[in-house]
Amino acid sequence: MTETQKKQLETQLWNIANTLRGKMGADDFRDYILGFIFYKYLSECMQQYADDILREDGVLFCDIDESTDDGKELLEAVREEAVERLGYFLKPNELFSQLAAKGAGETDNFILEDLSNVLRHIEESTQGHDSEDDFQALFEDLDLGSSKLGKSENQKNELIAKVLQHLDQIDFRLDDAEADVLGDAYEYLIGQFASGAGKKAGEFYTPQQVSTILAKIVTSGKSALKGVYDPTCGSGSLLLRVAKEVKDVGGYYGQEMNPTTYNLARMNMILHGVHYQRFDIRNDDTLEHPAPEHAGKTFDAIVANPPFSAKWSASAVLENDERFSAYGKLAPKTKADFAFVQHMVHHLSDDGTVAVVLPHGVLFRGAAEGHIRRYLIEEKNYLDAIIGLPANIFYGTGIPTCILVLKKRRQHNDNILFIDASQQFEKVGNQNQLRAEDINRIVETYRTRESKEKYSHVALLSEVAENDYNLNIPRYVDTFEEEEPVDLAAVSAQLKALEKEMAENDAMIVGFCEELRILGPVL
Numbered sequence: 001m002t003e004t005q006k007k008q009l010e011t012q013l014w015n016i017a018n019t020l021r022g023k024m025g026a027d028d029f030r031d032y033i034l035g036f037i038f039y040k041y042l043s044e045c046m047q048q049y050a051d052d053i054l055r056e057d058g059v060l061f062c063d064i065d066e067s068t069d070d071g072k073e074l075l076e077a078v079r080e081e082a083v084e085r086l087g088y089f090l091k092p093n094e095l096f097s098q099l100a101a102k103g104a105g106e107t108d109n110f111i112l113e114d115l116s117n118v119l120r121h122i123e124e125s126t127q128g129h130d131s132e133d134d135f136q137a138l139f140e141d142l143d144l145g146s147s148k149l150g151k152s153e154n155q156k157n158e159l160i161a162k163v164l165q166h167l168d169q170i171d172f173r174l175d176d177a178e179a180d181v182l183g184d185a186y187e188y189l190i191g192q193f194a195s196g197a198g199k200k201a202g203e204f205y206t207p208q209q210v211s212t213i214l215a216k217i218v219t220s221g222k223s224a225l226k227g228v229y230d231p232t233c234g235s236g237s238l239l240l241r242v243a244k245e246v247k248d249v250g251g252y253y254g255q256e257m258n259p260t261t262y263n264l265a266r267m268n269m270i271l272h273g274v275h276y277q278r279f280d281i282r283n284d285d286t287l288e289h290p291a292p293e294h295a296g297k298t299f300d301a302i303v304a305n306p307p308f309s310a311k312w313s314a315s316a317v318l319e320n321d322e323r324f325s326a327y328g329k330l331a332p333k334t335k336a337d338f339a340f341v342q343h344m345v346h347h348l349s350d351d352g353t354v355a356v357v358l359p360h361g362v363l364f365r366g367a368a369e370g371h372i373r374r375y376l377i378e379e380k381n382y383l384d385a386i387i388g389l390p391a392n393i394f395y396g397t398g399i400p401t402c403i404l405v406l407k408k409r410r411q412h413n414d415n416i417l418f419i420d421a422s423q424q425f426e427k428v429g430n431q432n433q434l435r436a437e438d439i440n441r442i443v444e445t446y447r448t449r450e451s452k453e454k455y456s457h458v459a460l461l462s463e464v465a466e467n468d469y470n471l472n473i474p475r476y477v478d479t480f481e482e483e484e485p486v487d488l489a490a491v492s493a494q495l496k497a498l499e500k501e502m503a504e505n506d507a508m509i510v511g512f513c514e515e516l517r518i519l520g521p522v523l
Helices: 003-021 026-057 069-085 096-103 112-124 153-168 181-195 198-203 208-218 237-243 259-271 316-320 337-346 367-379 436-448 461-466 488-516
Strands: 228-230 252-256 279-283 299-304 348-359 383-388 401-407 415-420 426-428 431-433 456-460
Touching: 003 026, 003 153, 003 181, 026 069, 026 096, 026 112, 026 153, 026 181, 026 259, 096 112, 096 153, 112 153, 181 237, 181 259, 208 237, 208 299, 208 348, 208 401, 208 436, 228 237, 237 252, 237 259, 237 299, 252 259, 259 279, 299 337, 337 348, 337 367, 337 401, 367 461, 383 436, 415 436, 415 461, 456 461
Parallel strands: 228 252, 228 299, 252 279, 299 348, 383 415
Antiparallel strands: 348 401, 383 401, 415 456, 426 431
């Protein structure tokens, strides 16, 4: 697929999404359109897979008559293989194309009940199988009875049928094994929804330019990963972005607290061709209730964009939690930033890398945070680099942020690299964006570990200790720009010229007033 064709697909999907925009808020129409795209994807995968395994029998999946004994036998054989390979099963009459065609008919075109049954059957087909957790409640946010779709049942049906018809006309190009066309289009839609979601966008989406930096950092020097982990995975975009930087990822692991976003993440994995046995995404509060399935696991790449300065319990019970106990302090109740860092370090393998986006306050705040920061540097020597990012690059917040890079086995264990990339960006609408050259400069500086004037500094640990472990970037990277000297003689000459011009203007005004025989200004 060419770049032009890709853009056309993205535009088509966005236009279809806008069919629902006038009926409901951004959050709601996002959930409907992404859910329907996912249903179409599952349906086309099912049909493609079934046709392949039925080829020797000279039968097409859609031609099977399930009312006959032979038809039932064939469907059962397909079902067994499909649930094992794909993780789910759909009957021929449950395929997306069948419902779209029925909804487009002149008569007998009410499909809401059929659609609701099909979505439920997809989940039911996984019960008792390895894929059950990965498909459970995936479609729970698609409320086909919602009044947001229309006042009457017929209005709701008309709208949904229209959306399905438009989607049915789009070729998802599933036979193009070399291109992740639909996955990229799905990512595009998530990004579009995030740009209009305001503060809520941070719950499910990390801007692609930031994701790229994190992904390139944690994969530096690696061609494959045993596993990648994101403890606040949102829609799963960060995990998938890491996979673009290496040849192979053994497994994708994540945890997400918001149920709707958790559903997005699982759909996103499947749409990108990640087999259900290769991802393990869990729904719960990472700090308070870490997934038991992830206990004891370590990962060689960990990326995260946690909610900035989130509140958490900081309960005394957690002081004995193995993630936090060695530090002697818990992150404060009103700022869980370092709690997330501690959680990630706990799950980091000896040769792994953490790259996490945090607010600047983690670099210099004192009390418990200062204690944890000092422990990470002085006692463990895990902090490898700090990268300052521009303000206003995240949806919903304009605060400047930074990336902390941590390793347990650091190659450069006598220093910490500081990069100030806060002034390298372009303004696009209301947002600041990192350009390709800005991203490349950050990553290249991280990899070469060079001190560059007004941009980066390799600080010895002794220098950090002298600053009492305050990591505020301006302490290490001097970006001060001297103002050009003022030519006082030129300024004086300009002032005199202005005075002369003002006097001439005043005299002219007085002359006009005398001609009009009105009182003029007093000079």
